Amino acid sequence: MDNPVSPRDAASSPDGANSSSRAGAPNGASAPVGADARAVGEVLLEIQGVETYYGPLRALSDVSLTVTEGTVTVILGSNGAGKSTLLGTIMGVLDGQPQCGTITFGGERIDGMATEKIVRTGISYVPEGRRVFPELSVRENLAVGAYTVRDRQSTRRTLDRVYDYFPLLADRQTQPAGTLSGGEQQMLAIGRALMNGPRLLLLDEPSLGLAPILVRQVFDIISQICDEGVTVLLVEQNARMALKVADDGVVLENGELVVSGTAQELADNDEVEELYMGTASTTSELGTAPYSSEQGARHDVDQES
Numbered sequence: 001m002d003n004p005v006s007p008r009d010a011a012s013s014p015d016g017a018n019s020s021s022r023a024g025a026p027n028g029a030s031a032p033v034g035a036d037a038r039a040v041g042e043v044l045l046e047i048q049g050v051e052t053y054y055g056p057l058r059a060l061s062d063v064s065l066t067v068t069e070g071t072v073t074v075i076l077g078s079n080g081a082g083k084s085t086l087l088g089t090i091m092g093v094l095d096g097q098p099q100c101g102t103i104t105f106g107g108e109r110i111d112g113m114a115t116e117k118i119v120r121t122g123i124s125y126v127p128e129g130r131r132v133f134p135e136l137s138v139r140e141n142l143a144v145g146a147y148t149v150r151d152r153q154s155t156r157r158t159l160d161r162v163y164d165y166f167p168l169l170a171d172r173q174t175q176p177a178g179t180l181s182g183g184e185q186q187m188l189a190i191g192r193a194l195m196n197g198p199r200l201l202l203l204d205e206p207s208l209g210l211a212p213i214l215v216r217q218v219f220d221i222i223s224q225i226c227d228e229g230v231t232v233l234l235v236e237q238n239a240r241m242a243l244k245v246a247d248d249g250v251v252l253e254n255g256e257l258v259v260s261g262t263a264q265e266l267a268d269n270d271e272v273e274e275l276y277m278g279t280a281s282t283t284s285e286l287g288t289a290p291y292s293s294e295q296g297a298r299h300d301v302d303q304e305s
Contacts (some may be wrong), residue, residue: 003007006066007104033224034255044231046066047064047086047104048064048104050062050063050097050100051098051099055154059255063086063256064257065250068248070226071246072246073232073247074239074263075249076242076250080254081255088218089220090233091123091125092112092114092133105121106199113301123202126202127199128204129208130185130189133177134177138180141188142192142298143186146158146195148196149195155195164188165189165221166221182210194230199231200232201230203222203234205237221243226245234246247262248260
């Protein structure tokens with residue numbers, strides 16, 4: 001592995017131009033991608049020595065990492081490396097896991113805690129595959145995301161902010177979610193997770209199966225969400241795009257954490273570049289979407305936004 005390098009001077013937008021922070025961008029403005037100028041704080045999430053099993057098979061082995069408040073942290077790795085398993089372990093959705101180690105959020109131990117309680121501590125989760133409620137309207141799906149919030153005024157403000165992020169959802173708020181395209185459903189899934197007013201947002205493969213123009217929009221929104229105060233832990237196959245919005249990153253291989261550092265350090269690491277920033281990442285940026293098993297139902301080539 002390469003020696004660590006100094007943090008990047010500025011993040012780049014998808015076309016390679018340097019960009020500035022998105023905080024305060026007007027509604028509907030074209031927003032640059034980048035991690036520069038973010039105000040970072042204390043450690044928000046700390047994972048120490050976590051081991052997760054599927055039956056007798058160990059899926060995560062002695063994984064330790066920290067996520068600093070006010071940052072985007074990306075988890076890279078090949079299929080089956082344990083990335084989604086790590087997010088599921090944090091959220092408590094895997095029965096009896098982790099078997100070893102500790103997970104601390106905001107100074108409170110959450111390993112072994114029920115998922116609903118974890119959500120109430122301030123963590124929201126967008127799993128791979130969107131998983132919206134197809135028979136419910138867009139607005140009803142968003143309302144489901146706010147089920148832990150008792151303050152109606154706060155819910156209204158959050159809903160308005162979600163519509164600011166995704167104006168298309170406001171236009172289609174009475175439409176059944178199942179009739180939305182894949183890109184629109186991804187926007188809805190992210191918006192629903194934000195309705196909880198989280199401090200930490202877990203995103204699992206948000207760009208999977210999306211057309212390139214929608215991939216750029218999703219990453220722009222991720223950058224803006226973080227700039228406006230929500231910490232993000234991101235699992236993403238599109239390493240090149242993810243590292244442009246991220247502050248820090250780690251690489252998982254076969255359930256073990258093998259590389260960690262700033263996003264710039266990972267981007268400059270020859271082995272990381274060879275393994276995770278090859279043709280698939282490049283073609284997505286240049287305008288050809290990488291193949292995905294999720295492409296097909298609506299193809300996302302309508303480029304609706």
